[in-house]
Amino acid sequence: MQVSIETTSGLERRLTIGVPADTVEGEIEKRLKEAAKNIRLNGFRKGKVPMKVVKQRYGAGVRQEVVGELISRSFYEAARKEDVKPAGQPSIQPKELSEGKDLEFVATFEVYPEVELKNIEGFDVTRYTAVITDEDIDNMIEILRKQAATWEQVERASADGDQVNIDFTGTKDGVEFDGGKASGHNLVLGSNSMIPGFEAGIVGMKAGEEKTIKVTFPEDYQSDELKGAEAEFLIKVNSVAEQTLPELKKAFFQQYGLEKGGIKAFQKEVKANMERELKNALKAKVKSQVMDKLIESHEVDLPKALVANEVNVLRNQMMQRFGQQPEGFDAKSLLPDSMFEEDAKRRVSLGLIVGEVVKSAQLKADAKAVKKMVEEIATTYEDPAEVVEYYYSQRELLAGVESAVLEDQVVEHILAKADVKEETATYDEIMQPQKAEK
The missing domain is CATH 3.30.70.1050 (Trigger factor ribosome-binding domain)
Structure with missing residues (x-):
C-alpha cells in the first residue's frame, strides 16, 4: 500500500x-x-x-x-x-x-487538535451549601397540587391565575404575521408564557368578549422581523376557568405511589426527592464553574466534523423532547444548525480539554463510584436491582456512566488545586437561580 x-x-x-x-x-x-x-x-x-x-x-x-x-x-x-x-x-x-x-x-x-493544557491551579470556585426547610417542602407540595389541578369554568371576569381559552390574531402595521394567530388556545394568566403585555391585556375580560390590545415585542425576540416591533392583537375570550387544587388526601398521595402514612409520609417522600435534586444541583453548580474556567483558560481549534456531529445530537435531543413528529417535519429547516452551534462548540471544546486533563492526570473511572451512580439511577425505578443488572449488561449504558464519573473525578482533581470558598444559599437560590435573582 x-x-x-x-x-x-x-x-x-x-x-x-x-x-x-x-x-x-x-x-x-x-x-x-x-x-x-x-x-x-x-x-x-x-x-x-x-x-x-x-x-x-x-x-x-x-x-x-x-x-x-x-x-x-x-x-x-x-x-x-x-x-x-x-x-x-x-x-x-x-x-x-x-x-x-x-x-x-x-x-x-x-484530525483531533493538540490541546496544550494550561495551568489549572488556583481557579476561584464557590461551593454552595443549602438546607431544605419546612417552608420549602410546603411550597413544593403546592407546586405538585397545581400540577394536578383541575379547571372549572366560571362566569366572572378573568383574573391572574385563571385559565382562559382564546382566539387571537396578531398584526403589525395592519398586516398579519407568521405565528401570530391561533384558535382555541389555552392560556394561564400570570404564567408569563406570552410576550409582555399580552396576558395583562386579557385580565378582566369575560367569556364572549373581544378586545384589541397593543404590545411591543422584546428586543431579543427570536424573529428578526418582530424584534422590538409594535403590534396589535385582536383577542376573543371563549371561556374563563379557575383552578381547583386537589385536597391533601389519600387519592392525591396515591398519584405519587404512596398508599399509606398520610400527609406525614408524603412530606417525608417529597423531602427525600428534594434532597436528591438539591444534591445534584449543588454538584452541577460547582461543576459548571470548573468547566467555565477550563473554557476561559483554553483556546482549542475545533474540528468542523465534531461540531457538526454535536449539532445533530443536540437537535435530536430536542426532537425527542417534542415527542412524535408530524409527517413532513423538516428538522433541519425548523431547527437550524445555528440554534445549536454555540452549545455544540462548547461541548466539543470541553470534551477535548477534559480528555487532556484525564490523560495528564492519568485518571480512570473509579469502579466504586460507577456502581454508586448506577445504584442512584436505579432508585428512581420500581425494581432497582433489575435496573442495576441491566446497566451492567449493556456496555454502552455503562460507558455513559463511566464517562460521567470520570468528569466528576476531573472536577475533584481541579478543585483540589483551586481556591474554594464556601457559601450558604436557600433551596430556591440553587434550584431556581433566575427566579431568586429577581
Missing part, C-alpha cells in the same frame, strides 16, 4: 492511498469463488455454475463491495501508519477504479 499525506489547512489533512491491483483482484476472485459454491442457476447444479458465468452475473456487484471495503480498511491502516487521528468520517475521492489497475483514492479529513 502506497501512502502520501499533506496538510491542506489547519486541522485538515489529505491522504493519497494506493492499493495494489493484485490485492484488489485477488480479493474479488476469492469472493466470487465463495459465492459460486452456493449459486443456483437454471441448467446448472448448485455449486457447478462456470466461473465465467458467475463473473458475468455477479462480478460488478462483488467488485463494488470489495472496493468499498478496501477503501475503508486501507484508509484507517494509512491513518495509523501516518500516526494521525481522524476526527469524523473522511471525504473520499476515487482517482483510479479501473479493473486490473492499482486502486487509488484521496481521503480528506480533519
